[in-house]
Amino acid sequence: xxxxxxxxxxxIQPRELSEMGASIVxxxxxxxxxxxxxxxxxxxxxLHEFMRWPGPLxxxxxxxxxxxxxxxxxxxxxxxxxxxxxxxSLHRFxxxxxxxxxxxxGADIIMCFDECPPPTDREYVAESLVRTHAxxxxxxxxxxxxxQALFGIVQGGVFRDQREFSARIIMELDFPGYAIxxxxxxxxxxxxxxxxxxxxxxxxxxxxxxxxxxxxxxxLIRGVARGIDLFDCVLPTRLARHGxxxxxxxxxxxxxxxxxxxDAPLDAECxxxxxxxxxxxxxxxLLQVGEMxxxxxxxxxxxxxLLNLMAGIRAAIFEHRFTNFATGWxxxxxxxxxxx
Amino acid sequence: xxxxxxxxxxxIQPRELSEMGASIVxxxxxxxxxxxxxxxxxxxxxLHEFMRWPGPLxxxxxxxxxxxxxxxxxxxxxxxxxxxxxxxSLHRFxxxxxxxxxxxxGADIIMCFDECPPPTDREYVAESLVRTHAxxxxxxxxxxxxxQALFGIVQGGVFRDQREFSARIIMELDFPGYAIxxxxxxxxxxxxxxxxxxxxxxxxxxxxxxxxxxxxxxxLIRGVARGIDLFDCVLPTRLARHGxxxxxxxxxxxxxxxxxxxDAPLDAECxxxxxxxxxxxxxxxLLQVGEMxxxxxxxxxxxxxLLNLMAGIRAAIFEHRFTNFATGWxxxxxxxxxxx
Numbered sequence: 001x002x003x004x005x006x007x008x009x010x011x012i013q014p015r016e017l018s019e020m021g022a023s024i025v026x027x028x029x030x031x032x033x034x035x036x037x038x039x040x041x042x043x044x045x046x047l048h049e050f051m052r053w054p055g056p057l058x059x060x061x062x063x064x065x066x067x068x069x070x071x072x073x074x075x076x077x078x079x080x081x082x083x084x085x086x087x088x089s090l091h092r093f094x095x096x097x098x099x100x101x102x103x104x105x106g107a108d109i110i111m112c113f114d115e116c117p118p119p120t121d122r123e124y125v126a127e128s129l130v131r132t133h134a135x136x137x138x139x140x141x142x143x144x145x146x147x148q149a150l151f152g153i154v155q156g157g158v159f160r161d162q163r164e165f166s167a168r169i170i171m172e173l174d175f176p177g178y179a180i181x182x183x184x185x186x187x188x189x190x191x192x193x194x195x196x197x198x199x200x201x202x203x204x205x206x207x208x209x210x211x212x213x214x215x216x217x218x219x220l221i222r223g224v225a226r227g228i229d230l231f232d233c234v235l236p237t238r239l240a241r242h243g244x245x246x247x248x249x250x251x252x253x254x255x256x257x258x259x260x261x262x263d264a265p266l267d268a269e270c271x272x273x274x275x276x277x278x279x280x281x282x283x284x285x286l287l288q289v290g291e292m293x294x295x296x297x298x299x300x301x302x303x304x305x306l307l308n309l310m311a312g313i314r315a316a317i318f319e320h321r322f323t324n325f326a327t328g329w330x331x332x333x334x335x336x337x338x339x340x
Numbered sequence: 341x342x343x344x345x346x347x348x349x350x351x352i353q354p355r356e357l358s359e360m361g362a363s364i365v366x367x368x369x370x371x372x373x374x375x376x377x378x379x380x381x382x383x384x385x386x387l388h389e390f391m392r393w394p395g396p397l398x399x400x401x402x403x404x405x406x407x408x409x410x411x412x413x414x415x416x417x418x419x420x421x422x423x424x425x426x427x428x429s430l431h432r433f434x435x436x437x438x439x440x441x442x443x444x445x446g447a448d449i450i451m452c453f454d455e456c457p458p459p460t461d462r463e464y465v466a467e468s469l470v471r472t473h474a475x476x477x478x479x480x481x482x483x484x485x486x487x488q489a490l491f492g493i494v495q496g497g498v499f500r501d502q503r504e505f506s507a508r509i510i511m512e513l514d515f516p517g518y519a520i521x522x523x524x525x526x527x528x529x530x531x532x533x534x535x536x537x538x539x540x541x542x543x544x545x546x547x548x549x550x551x552x553x554x555x556x557x558x559x560l561i562r563g564v565a566r567g568i569d570l571f572d573c574v575l576p577t578r579l580a581r582h583g584x585x586x587x588x589x590x591x592x593x594x595x596x597x598x599x600x601x602x603d604a605p606l607d608a609e610c611x612x613x614x615x616x617x618x619x620x621x622x623x624x625x626l627l628q629v630g631e632m633x634x635x636x637x638x639x640x641x642x643x644x645x646l647l648n649l650m651a652g653i654r655a656a657i658f659e660h661r662f663t664n665f666a667t668g669w670x671x672x673x674x675x676x677x678x679x680x
Binding site: 006007008010011012013014015031035036040043044050051052260261263273277278279281282284285286288289291292293295296 | 346347348350351352353354355371375376380383384390391392600601603613617618619621622624625626628629631632633635636
């Protein structure tokens, strides 16, 4: 899922998202609640209509941003009080409030309000799970819109017993989809992958599984190998801002002087509009002089790269050759033996 | 002519320029000379190829930016020494250098290197004209590329005798097109329009006339009424950055609170992609939160608005109803009696 934090995937128009094969877009409840306000979006006919994205949308619960972006947050069992990172104004999110905001925004998939604890702090994780589970139940009860799917989120840090415990509690609430939250926030890959494997054994196979906040191409492949269906990440657009482009042979940084006179596209094998038309030399120039077209072209490429990868993964799965596909893809991308 | 200062019309892709009906784009020699360098552009196959704009291009001479943007410029009869506004490095432009740079860039229309004096300073204008005329002759001699049209520039401030004198000298050099320079730089409209009228009587009717740096829709109409064929201006994209959109009923500023819940397009009569899809409320949101898509959507609209206006002017001229068209258009735009 490309990320459209503030009701826009940075620099990309909805028609471009369609053309690049985006089938669902994520938007952030915390940001939209603050600006322009979920009530305003609801009065515009909801987020699809507001941002003119006719395809599926997912909103997060706002929890992650409340904990990571806002100032002076105060958590209690009822909810979280926080100061806006924009103007310092005071706000309060509860599970019921998060669901109400997400119902106003009107995405197709919405998420339970949860706490994302430091993943390696065993005691804090245990304490936090009690809240997250109680909040999941309250979200379930608060949610009324029949045209939205409310997904549950499994927490539990990097600890097997806590993850399995969390999965059992959340699954008892019988959500139509399950997310694995609280990862990709500082723990190592060696700590992250086992969590996915434990969850692969526990979560129901017939319901979608969503690994939140993960977007490195290697993690997409390794996540799918561990049973994940859905991902979201700001990486494609954030990398674009830093001049980094995905290629089949790994990342390159186009602002590097060696690309100043390089007439090749970002990735010779890519079929995105950026690569079909523009050279590394031109994109480098745009980035060097701070022209926003540079960000647009880079983001469009990086997004298409990941969407192409996922399409390749899907095809490989259908054709029963996923392991071969994954090993070969990783070996080339990492210029090393690819280990799924 | 939409302005693509740094080899890109800010936030707009070449295919969008084509779709909005742009038939020629202007780019700035001063900026491209500094970054990425005209030699680099030449080695990429020229500016058309570099920026992937297949249509006609015009480059200015760099003179205006040398005088307005650079630091510590020093003019002598040979040329101008100046410090880059980017890194303070020292550079020198002469008529020959400007032509060489423009030949490297490879636009279809290139401009003589001239000085743009304060238009109401009679003595300085007279002194400056001597240089501008000598430089025009040197540009004519230096220019070798047969696939480029070199336009002459008439200067002379707001003074009839000096303008007519300048026109005579420049016309003696027999350029395929003539520009009126040194206007829209601080003088009043009441000072500018007479200059156009004097030039309308003097410049050859069968060659294109280009009023440099003018882009307000009222000035386009009043310029055409005074014989002008070509205009360029950063106004559509600059206004976009300030939240201002052209409409048939005058400018509006979309960041104004009254548009927060306005579901109408920027201009109900506009056929641009922005107006066909997006609401004032959404665009206002994008501008409020600093999302670059806001600038792209606003710029695309403002550019299309001016291109539509010019298309309307051309149709009216062909159908011998220009005066009616112009009067009616201005009356509505200015909500007053339109005076051409």
